[in-house]
Amino acid sequence: METSKNEFRRMFPKLSEEMENGKEKVAIRSLRSDWKAADRVATSEKNLVNYDPGVIDFLRRCDNKQQAEEIITFMEKRGEIPSSYAQKLRTQLRKRGLRSFGTKQRR
Numbered sequence: 616m617e618t619s620k621n622e623f624r625r626m627f628p629k630l631s632e633e634m635e636n637g638k639e640k641v642a643i644r645s646l647r648s649d650w651k652a653a654d655r656v657a658t659s660e661k662n663l664v665n666y667d668p669g670v671i672d673f674l675r676r677c678d679n680k681q682q683a684e685e686i687i688t689f690m691e692k693r694g695e696i697p698s699s700y701a702q703k704l705r706t707q708l709r710k711r712g713l714r715s716f717g718t719k720q721r722r
Contacts, residue, residue, distance in 0.1 A: 648703050670696050670704065674713070675720040683713050 624631040670690050677683040684705070691701040707715055 671716050674716045
């Protein structure tokens, strides 16, 4: 289906306006290498009744890399995350920093 710019503007006025004004950029504030965890978080944040925090939630509450490393090690030892995932988290922490898991969470 091919449409002209005018047709597109008529069908999607707000989207067209955003695209023309350069507002189509989206800031990425975190990186999740495990899509299943990302999907679980995306759905659980909407419904806090059954909210079960995961390793990323705990990492986002850390103040420094040392605390983050302790969280990863603790959860790995308890068997809450597999060693392969723990290693991916450590690599991300080392290469991209603590805030690559998301902004500081206070609650």
